[in-house]
Amino acid sequence: MDRIRIVGGRHLNGTIPISGAKNAALPLMIASLLTPETVTLKNVPNLADVSLLIRILRNHGTDAAFDGKRANGHVHQGDTIHFTARDIVDTTAPYDLVRRMRASFWVLGPLLAREGKARVSLPGGCAIGTRPVDLHLTGLQALGADIKLDGGYVVASAPGGLKGGVVRFPKISVGATHNVLMAATLAKGEVVIENAACEPEVVDVAACLSKMGAKIEGAGTPTIHIQGVDELEGATHTVLPDRIETGTYAMAVAAAGGDVTLEGARGDLLPGVLDLLRNAGVEIAETNRGIRVTRNGAALRPVTVETEPFPGFPTDLQAQLMALMCRADGISEIRETIFENRFMHVSELTRLGADIEVKGDMARVKGVPRLHGAEVMATDLRASVSLVIAGLMAEGETMVNRVYHLDRGFERLEEKLGSCGAEIERLHS
Ligand SMILES: CC(=O)N[C@H]1[C@@H](OP(=O)(O)OP(=O)(O)OC[C@H]2O[C@@H](n3ccc(=O)[nH]c3=O)[C@H](O)[C@@H]2O)O[C@H](CO)[C@@H](O)[C@@H]1O
Ligand SMILES: C=C(OP(=O)(O)O)C(=O)O
Numbered sequence: 001m002d003r004i005r006i007v008g009g010r011h012l013n014g015t016i017p018i019s020g021a022k023n024a025a026l027p028l029m030i031a032s033l034l035t036p037e038t039v040t041l042k043n044v045p046n047l048a049d050v051s052l053l054i055r056i057l058r059n060h061g062t063d064a065a066f067d068g069k070r071a072n073g074h075v076h077q078g079d080t081i082h083f084t085a086r087d088i089v090d091t092t093a094p095y096d097l098v099r100r101m102r103a104s105f106w107v108l109g110p111l112l113a114r115e116g117k118a119r120v121s122l123p124g125g126c127a128i129g130t131r132p133v134d135l136h137l138t139g140l141q142a143l144g145a146d147i148k149l150d151g152g153y154v155v156a157s158a159p160g161g162l163k164g165g166v167v168r169f170p171k172i173s174v175g176a177t178h179n180v181l182m183a184a185t186l187a188k189g190e191v192v193i194e195n196a197a198c199e200p201e202v203v204d205v206a207a208c209l210s211k212m213g214a215k216i217e218g219a220g221t222p223t224i225h226i227q228g229v230d231e232l233e234g235a236t237h238t239v240l241p242d243r244i245e246t247g248t249y250a251m252a253v254a255a256a257g258g259d260v261t262l263e264g265a266r267g268d269l270l271p272g273v274l275d276l277l278r279n280a281g282v283e284i285a286e287t288n289r290g291i292r293v294t295r296n297g298a299a300l301r302p303v304t305v306e307t308e309p310f311p312g313f314p315t316d317l318q319a320q321l322m323a324l325m326c327r328a329d330g331i332s333e334i335r336e337t338i339f340e341n342r343f344m345h346v347s348e349l350t351r352l353g354a355d356i357e358v359k360g361d362m363a364r365v366k367g368v369p370r371l372h373g374a375e376v377m378a379t380d381l382r383a384s385v386s387l388v389i390a391g392l393m394a395e396g397e398t399m400v401n402r403v404y405h406l407d408r409g410f411e412r413l414e415e416k417l418g419s420c421g422a423e424i425e426r427l428h429s
Pocket of ligand 2: 316
């Protein structure tokens with residue numbers, strides 16, 4: 001298993017290109033199941049999750065063709081991939097593939113909408129809570145699907161096609177919104193989704209579906225109206241920049257000190273996060289190239305924040321913020337409201353000398369004058385990168401084990417940080 005070695009204390013200076021968003025690319029790829037024509041996606045990040053989803057889609061009959069760049073082995077910033085699901089050859093998404101990644105469960109809605117049936121294993125993904133799928137299932141049932149659970153699989157059918165209806169989610173779910181939104185595009189009649197997720201990735205998927213001929217209004221607000229159509233066609237769409245990668249590198253620069261431009265980043269995707277960092281003493285400027293993050297010696301002020309659905313502070317940046325606040329000048333309070341078990345980085349940060357006390361969903365982080373390098377273990381995707389951020393601040397060497405979690409969501413992390421002056425390397429074993 002690969003490991004990442006970091007020697008802390010180096011400032012970061014230069015430019016970091018921001019990749020396409022993993023959490024938009026995955027549902028966009030899945031949306032290609034809705035049409036026999038080609039959906040071309042540009043700016044697809046080169047991540048383990050993307051490769052795994054390509055395997056899953058190929059299993060359903062999708063042809064995934066890369067533009068020449070990747071094939072020639074050149075360094076690239078964003079792949080262009082053409083997805084063509086001319087015929088769905090298999091409506092089963094097997095356990096062995098789906099268990100490794102949460103988003104793979106979202107093939108359920110599109111397969112059901114197009115083929116009238118689907119058999120999809122219950123999903124995996126980051127182990128950050130129980131992560132039920134009840135909202136996905138009741139949402140599809142409201143569109144007329146018959147759903148049974150059989151041996152760890154969701155077996156869904158709608159032989160006459162899905163129909164219009166009102167789906168009112170009792171709780172906001174990004175994945176259930178994606179699943180029902182995609183399914184609704186081919187329903188007979190109008191579908192209204194109430195209490196929908198407003199995340200930019202939902203808006204990006206809706207934009208691509210609209211280019212494919214779907215009739216959608218209200219994406220990005222809590223109420224989405226979809227007028228079902230008989231069929232969808234091909235389209236070309238560019239994946240939006242990754243706001244979680246953007247926030248992560250902004251916090252890395254804040255942690256290490258220095259001056260870095262996050263190229264291609266969009267400030268409008270991070271409302272609240274940039275202001276929170278400014279209040280903590282980090283200089284942030286939105287420029288025509290992206291977002292410039294500067295911290296030159298100023299002390300970090302502590303923060304009080306809780307995670308919330310968009311436009312609130314994202315749970316996917318909670319671990320990174322906690323790492324940063326380990327060196328703040330005072331006590332921060334960070335509350336995790338989305339996932340009940342998303343504090344697994346705390347014990348690893350403690351190995352580096354952090355002073356963190358957890359009570360229920362609240363972490364109280366008392367800033368310390370220094371962190372010191374140690375051997376730590378990555379437990380999930382965002383927890384892993386929080387350890388990298390802590391390693392950049394720590395004195396001496398930090399070794400992050402189990403970095404396969406990182407490769408699910410961060411493209412060329414060592415190269416991006418290394419090119420700005422970080423002492424970081426991947427050790428293959
Ligand atoms: C691939 C992807 O895009 N993953 C993101 C997606 O995950 P994911 O789509 O799995 O997260 P959800 O928005 O669905 O989860 C939000 C909350 O709703 C609960 N819930 C969800 C579905 C359901 O049927 N029943 C239920 O109770 C979950 O347990 C959680 O407490 O949104 C999360 C919240 O922004 C992010 O942290 C993940 O990075
Ligand atoms: C939790 C995440 O991913 P997943 O939903 O695939 O587990 C994430 O992207 O931070």
